[in-house]
Amino acid sequence: MAKVKKSKIFFKVFIGFFTVFLVTVVSIAFFTQYTLEEHLMSEYRSKGASVAKSISDSSVNLVLNSDPATIQSILNQYLEIKGVAYILVRDSSLKIIAHTFVPGVPSELESVELDQLQKGNLQSGKMFNLKLQEYGDLIEIISPMIIGKIGYVHVGMSLEPINTTIKETILKTLALIIGLFVISIGLLYMFIKQISKPIKLLTSYSNALSNHHFKQPLAMQWDIKQLTKRSKDEIGNLADSFVNLEDKLIQYIQDLETTTVCKEKMESDLKIAHDIQLNMLPNKSILPEGLPIDLEGTLIPAKEVGGDFYDFFVKDNLLCFSVGDVSGKGVPAALFMSASLTMMKATCLHIDSVSDVLTSVNNLLEQRNEHCLFVTVLFGILDMNSGKLTYCNAGHPPPLLFKKDGSFSKLPLTNGMAVGIESGFYYQSNTVTLDQDDTLLLFTDGITEAENVDKDLYGDDRVDALFKQIGVENDCKEINQIVVKDVQAFTAGANQSDDITVLSVRWKGSHVSLKDKVKVHFNNDLQELLKLQKVVEMFSEENNLDVKTTMNVNLILEELLTNTISYGYEDHDHHLIYVTFAIEQGKLLLQLEDDAMAFNPLDREEVDTERTLDDIGIGGLGIHFVKNLVKDISYERKDDKNVLNLGLELQGAQDEDIS
Amino acid sequence: MKTSVETVEGKCLIKVEGRLDTLTAPELEQVVVQVINEGQDKIILDLSQAEYISSAGFRVFIVAQKKTKPTGGQVVLMGVNDEIKEIFDISGFTRLFTFSATLENSISQF
Numbered sequence: 001m002a003k004v005k006k007s008k009i010f011f012k013v014f015i016g017f018f019t020v021f022l023v024t025v026v027s028i029a030f031f032t033q034y035t036l037e038e039h040l041m042s043e044y045r046s047k048g049a050s051v052a053k054s055i056s057d058s059s060v061n062l063v064l065n066s067d068p069a070t071i072q073s074i075l076n077q078y079l080e081i082k083g084v085a086y087i088l089v090r091d092s093s094l095k096i097i098a099h100t101f102v103p104g105v106p107s108e109l110e111s112v113e114l115d116q117l118q119k120g121n122l123q124s125g126k127m128f129n130l131k132l133q134e135y136g137d138l139i140e141i142i143s144p145m146i147i148g149k150i151g152y153v154h155v156g157m158s159l160e161p162i163n164t165t166i167k168e169t170i171l172k173t174l175a176l177i178i179g180l181f182v183i184s185i186g187l188l189y190m191f192i193k194q195i196s197k198p199i200k201l202l203t204s205y206s207n208a209l210s211n212h213h214f215k216q217p218l219a220m221q222w223d224i225k226q227l228t229k230r231s232k233d234e235i236g237n238l239a240d241s242f243v244n245l246e247d248k249l250i251q252y253i254q255d256l257e258t259t260t261v262c263k264e265k266m267e268s269d270l271k272i273a274h275d276i277q278l279n280m281l282p283n284k285s286i287l288p289e290g291l292p293i294d295l296e297g298t299l300i301p302a303k304e305v306g307g308d309f310y311d312f313f314v315k316d317n318l319l320c321f322s323v324g325d326v327s328g329k330g331v332p333a334a335l336f337m338s339a340s341l342t343m344m345k346a347t348c349l350h351i352d353s354v355s356d357v358l359t360s361v362n363n364l365l366e367q368r369n370e371h372c373l374f375v376t377v378l379f380g381i382l383d384m385n386s387g388k389l390t391y392c393n394a395g396h397p398p399p400l401l402f403k404k405d406g407s408f409s410k411l412p413l414t415n416g417m418a419v420g421i422e423s424g425f426y427y428q429s430n431t432v433t434l435d436q437d438d439t440l441l442l443f444t445d446g447i448t449e450a451e452n453v454d455k456d457l458y459g460d461d462r463v464d465a466l467f468k469q470i471g472v473e474n475d476c477k478e479i480n481q482i483v484v485k486d487v488q489a490f491t492a493g494a495n496q497s498d499d500i501t502v503l504s505v506r507w508k509g510s511h512v513s514l515k516d517k518v519k520v521h522f523n524n525d526l527q528e529l530l531k532l533q534k535v536v537e538m539f540s541e542e543n544n545l546d547v548k549t550t551m552n553v554n555l556i557l558e559e560l561l562t563n564t565i566s567y568g569y570e571d572h573d574h575h576l577i578y579v580t581f582a583i584e585q586g587k588l589l590l591q592l593e594d595d596a597m598a599f600n601p602l603d604r605e606e607v608d609t610e611r612t613l614d615d616i617g618i619g620g621l622g623i624h625f626v627k628n629l630v631k632d633i634s635y636e637r638k639d640d641k642n643v644l645n646l647g648l649e650l651q652g653a654q655d656e657d658i659s
Numbered sequence: 660m661k662t663s664v665e666t667v668e669g670k671c672l673i674k675v676e677g678r679l680d681t682l683t684a685p686e687l688e689q690v691v692v693q694v695i696n697e698g699q700d701k702i703i704l705d706l707s708q709a710e711y712i713s714s715a716g717f718r719v720f721i722v723a724q725k726k727t728k729p730t731g732g733q734v735v736l737m738g739v740n741d742e743i744k745e746i747f748d749i750s751g752f753t754r755l756f757t758f759s760a761t762l763e764n765s766i767s768q769f
Contacts, residue, residue: 529682548742551711555746558713562681621714621721621750628749 009199010192017188021181028177029170036169040162044083045127045141048157051078051087052143056153059089063097063150071098078155085135085158091151106132113154129159136160198227198235205242214246214253221246270304270331277305277334280341282312292384293319294506296476298484300446301499307333307375308444308499309341313348314384317520320348322379323442323503325396327418336373340365340419344379353574354381354392358419358427362394366423374420378442385520385538386531387434387507392427394419397448401432402439404472411440433530436509437472441479446500450487453494458487476504515542517582524565524575524596532557532579539581545588549650552629553581553588556646559622560592560601564642568596583650587631590646599642600635601626662690668766671699676708679716688719695723700732703765707738717752724755733757737765 055078062071075087079100088099094117099105112130127141137159145151205220212218227239281299297310307326312319324340326333343364347357358379365375378399380391391399391411395418398410416427434440450458466486470479480502487500520535522528533554540550557579564577580591601623627633632647660683661676671694679687694702702723706712723734735757739747747753759765 526681529680533678548745551742552746554711555713558680562713562715621718625714625717625746625750628751629746 009196010189013188013192014185017184021177021184025174025177028173032170032173033166036166037162040165041139044139044157044159044162047081047083048127048139048141048155049143051081051084051157052141052153052155054078055087055089055155056143056145059153060145060150063089063091063145068098075100083157083161084155085138086154086156088154088156089151090154092149094152097151106134108132130156132156137163195235198231198239201227202235202239202242209242209246209249212246212249214250217246217250267304273331273334274301274304277301277338280338281310287312287314291319292508293382294476294508295319295321295504296480297501297503298480299499299501300484300496302446302496303330305331305334306499307337308446308501309337310442310501310503311341311345312503312505313345315349315352317383317385318352319382319384319505320380321382321442321503321505322377323396323399323444323501324375324377325444325446325499325501326375327373329498332371332373336365336369336375336420340375340377344377352381352576353429354379354390355427355429356574358392358394358416359425362419362421362425362427363423365420369420372421374418376418376444380440382434382505382507383531384507385518386534387436387438387509388431388531389434389440389507390429390431392416392429394427397443397445399440399442400467401434402441402467402470402472404435404437406468406471408467408470434507437506439470439472439476439479439504439506441467441470441483442503442505443483444499444501446498447483447487447502449498450491450500451494451497452491458490462486462490476506479504517580519578519580522561522577522579524569524577526562526565528565529558529561532561535579535581543583545650549588549648552648553590556626556629556648557590557592559626560644563601563622564592564594564596564599568594568599568642570597586650588648588650590648592642592644592646594642595640596642598637600637601644602633602635660686662687664690664694667703667762670701670703670766670769672703672705672762674705674708678711679709679719680711680713681715684713684715684719687716688722691719691723692726695726700727700730701769702727702732703735703737703762705737705762706743707740709740709743712743712746717750720756721752733769735759735765735768737762 055074058074059071062068062074071089075089075098078084078087086100088101088105089097091097096105109130109132116128127139130138130140132138135156135158138156139159141155141157143153143155145153201220201223205218205224208218208220221243224239224243228236228243230236231239278299278301281297284295284297287293287295291314295312297312299308299310301308306329308324309326310321310323312321314320322344324337324344326336326340328336340361343361344357347360347364351357351360358377374395376395376397378391378393378396380389380399382389391414393399393411393414394416398413400408401411402408411432412430414428414430417425448458448460448463452458466483469482469486474482483502484500491497518535518539520531522531536550536554536557539545540553545553561577561579569575575595577592577594577596580589580593582589582591604620604623606624606627626646629648630646631649632645634645636643660678661674663674665672665674673687673690673694675687677683691702704720704723709716720734720736727733737759738761739758744753744758747756757768759768
């Protein structure tokens with residue numbers, strides 16, 4: 001109730017209603033009073049007139065006969081008629097001959113009558129209003145007897161009954177109207193309550209909606225639904241819209257939650273995929289300690305997952321490394337990337353030739369590649385003992401080779417196409433020999449094709465300018481930071497358009513510990529004699545061997561390797577020859593191990609230097625040298641391999657060292 | 660390895676610098692054979708700047724010696740350092756060649 005009273009609607013309607021009521025009451029009151037008064041007055045006047053007329057008629061004779069007592073008694077009779085206040089009779093000289101006043105005619109009446117007399121009203125028998133202290137409001141009606149020739153009858157009619165009647169009537173009417181008003185207010189209240197109750201309900205419903213979680217319908221919805229059934233009016237329609245709104249919001253929230261959950265799941269999966277992918281990339285810490293290598297790989301994916309990769313691992317004295325970029329982006333590229341990376345590493349474990357690895361991986365990838373993805377790869381194998389780098393470039397931006405003096409050049413292309421496109425393609429390789437502190441910088445087109453906000457590409461000019469900043473004083477980590485920082489400064493504010501990958505590799509020369517024992521492999525290629533020379537020099541330096549021993553060791557190994565490489569293999573395949581250098585108890589031990597045809601150099605016929613020049617064959621000289629330069633020599637054929645063990649006495653520097 | 664050829668008092672002086680091994684010996688052989696084919700049979704090989712000689716180098720010396728012998732010529736090995744000389748000694752080839760320390764001495768060998 002209190003709430004309804006406070007309801008503004010109720011208040012407004014009440015004010016309106018009350019105003020209408022007030023106007024009505026006042027109008028009715030005035031109208032009633034006016035009408036009633038008019039009506040009663042006319043009745044009164046005619047009543048008064050007839051009384052006066054009747055008296056005057058019956059009094060004519062009496063006045064003529066001058067019988068005031070009879071006139072008095074007649075007057076007294078008439079006085080009993082309701083409304084008659086007084087009667088007085090005047091003779092033609094206006095002298096009062098009879099009246100009903102007790103004890104006498106009030107003086108105020110006399111003065112009034114004199115006043116009227118002067119106006120001539122008395123003579124003409126008109127009526128007029130007057131007020132007497134004792135009788136209140138009066139109306140006096142004058143009836144002349146025989147045109148005033150005999151006298152005048154004055155009848156004073158009291159207005160009090162009229163006023164009382166009017167008052168009563170107005171009061172009764174007012175009472176009725178007030179009663180009706182109260183009933184109306186009651187009905188109005190009921191009506192407003194009827195209207196405001198659903199509105200109130202809807203208001204609290206909408207308030208509840210604003211704080212609702214929309215997981216299930218509000219308990220109130222049932223009430224609102226009842227409302228829509230009950231009221232088939234605007235309120236009902238409004239309630240219906242509210243219910244629809246809630247239902248739709250619940251549906252929407254449910255859809256949103258489902259979508260959000262799906263999206264979260266996908267994002268979480270992508271996050272895991274991102275981690276897995278980054279974990280596929282090697283960490284520098286996996287490399288054994290003491291390698292003559294500084295390297296650093298950096299990969300900044302443009303999305304959660306991407307198609308770039310880099311890899312490096314060590315196999316014997318070889319550092320295998322690669323940088324690749326799969327066509328496309330996102331999950332497809334990432335899947336292809338992981339296949340490529342895994343395949344390359346697995347293949348590399350049992351094949352040493354970069355050409356064969358890429359050729360094989362290309363065939364494998366092409367076989368199951370309906371979506372025609374491909375990967376550009378720069379794959380290299382660096383002999384950490386000699387600095388010899390063999391690499392294949394399969395459609396990849398050429399890596400840069402930084403020399404110690406700050407100059408840099410691109411590694412020549414090897415005419416390889418991207419991997420995964422055409423099976424059967426043979427990937428040619430190229431070989432360069434690095435000098436100490438040479439640095440290789442491998443990268444993907446995420447650098448050269450990085451876009452800034454204006455869609456300009458980073459471009460070759462910037463790349464050149466960037467590379468001029470890089471020197472031997474920067475370690476590989478710094479080099480990567482310089483590159484990435486510069487590219488990111490260029491693309492600041494723009495979305496990263498592609499993965500950014502940088503792999504720097506610096507060969508620190510043969511600081512490998514060649515002390516006491518080292519195992520080195522050589523390919524079946526006479527050019528490997530250059531590597532031999534370097535290895536022997538390094539080993540000698542590390543172990544303080546004298547010039548003569550150094551030369552002899554070089555000579556011995558050159559002769560043996562030349563023999564094996566030139567005559568040991570019937571095929572043209574790639575083979576490895578392993579040479580172990582060891583210093584034990586003042587002796588230098590050399591072991592050669594190869595998978596060439598069985599050949600025991602000890603079986604060779606001695607070169608007889610006692611013969612004349614003409615008789616000396618020019619074959620077999622090398623073996624002759626070897627036999628003469630070593631102290632011990634032994635041969636065995638083991639597991640289809642030739643194993644030759646040689647021993648040299650050490651003097652000179654070794655002895656000095658010991659002393 | 661670097662080689663240079665000049666004629667000194669009617670003798671052919673071939674200077675050898677650097678390493679004379681399996682990889683470089685064919686180069687020297689080509690030079691020597693060409694000189695001989697041009698009719699020169701008095702050859703002085705200046706080995707004072709040679710750092711290293713393997714059997715492939717020896718083979719070139721032997722070939723040269725064999726080719727010049729029939730016409731009464733010979734090969735003189737000049738300025739061979741101790742380490743390389745020792746290889747000649749150990750391998751027993753010393754007696755096949757004439758060694759000399761200086762150019763004058765070499766020229767006087769013919």
